[in-house]
Amino acid sequence: MKSDMYSKFAQQYDEAVKGNIYNALFERPNLQAMLGDIEGKNVLDLGCGSGVYADYFLNEGAMSVTCLDFSAEMVNIVKNKFDQRVLAYVQDLSEGLPKEVDGQYDVIVCPLVIHYLKDLTTLFNDVHRVLKPGGYMAFSTHHPFADFECSTSGNYFDTELVQEEWNTVGTPVQVTFYRRPLVEITNAVTNAGLSITQISEGQASEAIKQACQQTYERLSKNPNFIFIKCQK
Template structure:
């Protein structure tokens, strides 16, 4: 990947983590998929400013390395580690050219795979992840939902974002997210559409077992569940998991 636009929106993206769906759906789904992480080695790909890298370390991971293409995102993550050191490590690197870093029990991919522009790039990412997992290691992630109906893309503004694409949304077309932060600012970035079958084929071809779409899940502590009806009637985002 050579699109490093996140350098320009790093602070805004960090601030978007205060939106409701980030906490009660995105984070909740990730932690539900993670399970017991105590004592495990974890690689956090597309770690951004490190919010989940730190969360997983605080839950007991023995080692965690956060990796992101954006130098500005990693700068924010390292600043937080300097202010509140808990033992997170960070690297600037491209998941497409990852190579072998180590053998991990768990690899996390929060909004990584939806940056693959075609089947070849997605397969390359899956193979890189597979290479860095121990035997029986687990991949968990959260992604743009390729099963989300195009006609509903504009329906999520009350949750802090909308999605846009071409009128036909063919394989490889952009999926633009426009994010509306609570402070009134807005920003956008592009993901790319690949079909559910393309995802499933790439996981199978790279050697993964038991690939499945997961959730998304709403935090059980949320009382106003009806507020989230539009989101869950056709989820714009989704989790996934697989094993080596």
């Protein structure tokens, strides 16, 4: 499933995620807490969006940063922001990583992307292929328990295309994505030959409490995103 909304609202997305609660104060600190020392590492950013993670990796001293996204608009924003400092190109991740050679990356991230992919097998097989031995991937996605609220089948074990209205870009937008059982995600990882080394459900921080008490309460008591680290 290819999401048009990220192309249509690429600039608005870039503005919104700089300081909003769900991306800047919740998702990024929790996923970045799973990443070790980035200095001198070759990093691959899958579903890079407008480059907020690329910015982090460059500031942390990565040796190289490669950014892939389905949206040409997002890739252009990344190229304009970082010029030669990153390699960025358009790639539909449901087709895997056909342009990437084997065993070249120390670290791969894939923040808030896999819920747009119908099948995870091709991508995770390629993640295993392009990681160096001992290299790792950290990714985040919608928590399957949270997404079950969107189910139309009522069967948690189904994989379903569902719709929700979001306000991330400052205007209500219908977003379509896949909800799936937790085991479909973990099986895609382990069947590819990767070992899961850490799972987090995210912690709501003091910064979120300061920004919005109501959202803090919600994120403190309900699952929202899940964060998984896996190693080759």
